[in-house]
Amino acid sequence: MLNVKDVFVAYGQSQALHGISFEANRNETVAIMGRNGMGKTTLFKSLIGVLPLKSGSIEVAGNAVHKDESYKRVAKGIAYVPQGRMIFPTLTVEENIQTGLENAKVKKVPEEIYALFPVLWDMRRRKGGNLSGGQQQQLAIARALVTDPKVLLLDEPTEGIQPSIIKDIAKALNEIRKLREITIVVSEQVLSFAMDVADRLFVIEGGRLVHESTRAETDTARIKQFLSV
Numbered sequence: 001m002l003n004v005k006d007v008f009v010a011y012g013q014s015q016a017l018h019g020i021s022f023e024a025n026r027n028e029t030v031a032i033m034g035r036n037g038m039g040k041t042t043l044f045k046s047l048i049g050v051l052p053l054k055s056g057s058i059e060v061a062g063n064a065v066h067k068d069e070s071y072k073r074v075a076k077g078i079a080y081v082p083q084g085r086m087i088f089p090t091l092t093v094e095e096n097i098q099t100g101l102e103n104a105k106v107k108k109v110p111e112e113i114y115a116l117f118p119v120l121w122d123m124r125r126r127k128g129g130n131l132s133g134g135q136q137q138q139l140a141i142a143r144a145l146v147t148d149p150k151v152l153l154l155d156e157p158t159e160g161i162q163p164s165i166i167k168d169i170a171k172a173l174n175e176i177r178k179l180r181e182i183t184i185v186v187s188e189q190v191l192s193f194a195m196d197v198a199d200r201l202f203v204i205e206g207g208r209l210v211h212e213s214t215r216a217e218t219d220t221a222r223i224k225q226f227l228s229v
């Protein structure tokens with residue numbers, strides 16, 4: 001479903017990604033694990049088109065997207081939940097979700113979204129800025145989901161979120177995958193969360209993927225070593 005091949009990205013002269021390649025299948029969740037500064041956010045920004053590739057390719061369901069602007073990538077089936085959530089603090093919860101429906105014919109938030117995140121229904125008239133971090137994360141996921149993506153990208157969704165809410169987010173992601181059979185790619189530093197949601201785990205270090213394992217064969221001690229400074 002998502003096919004990333006030999007992706008190189010640089011900030012000016014400074015090379016950040018050195019040839020990233022991986023595939024993520026339909027109805028599969030993949031976690032990209034790595035410490036701060038290893039290239040997770042750079043990879044996600046290049047997948048959604050905020051950062052240009054120096055070389056390499058990105059395909060969604062067999063269609064090349066790496067030359068497209070972000071909005072076209074969304075139309076081709078990628079949705080992005082950025083690090084730090086980036087919801088609109090002065091819009092209500094409902095209005096925030098509706099921003100994801102900009103190009104849709106019907107602006108009504110599908111019931112399925114509120115069924116997945118009941119707290120968003122309870123809070124639908126509140127301002128996004130008044131929600132807790134975990135609720136804002138659920139809001140950011142809801143906003144991404146209404147574009148009906150084939151591939152959902154989430155950059156460090158557990159960052160700054162309490163452990164009990166992290167479990168809710170894992171549950172929601174598993175539920176979303178079960179309902180929609182989409183591809184989910186998540187970057188993470190929290191191993192327990194990755195083990196709850198991912199079918200396969202990768203480790204990124206210095207802009208390269210240095211490890212891959214299925215969940216079943218994952219040696220958690222080894223991953224912890226990668227994640228510790």
Ligand SMILES: Nc1ncnc2c1ncn2[C@@H]1O[C@H](COP(=O)(O)OP(=O)(O)OP(=O)(O)O)[C@@H](O)[C@H]1O
Pocket residue numbers: 011014016034035036037038039040041042043083156
């Ligand atoms: N705007 C920028 N200009 C120059 N270098 C940058 C820029 N943003 C990131 N980098 C560099 O690119 C590398 C990868 O950073 P990136 O933010 O992708 O890491 P990360 O794994 O997402 O870390 P974090 O969890 O802190 O977001 C780092 O060496 C970083 O210093």
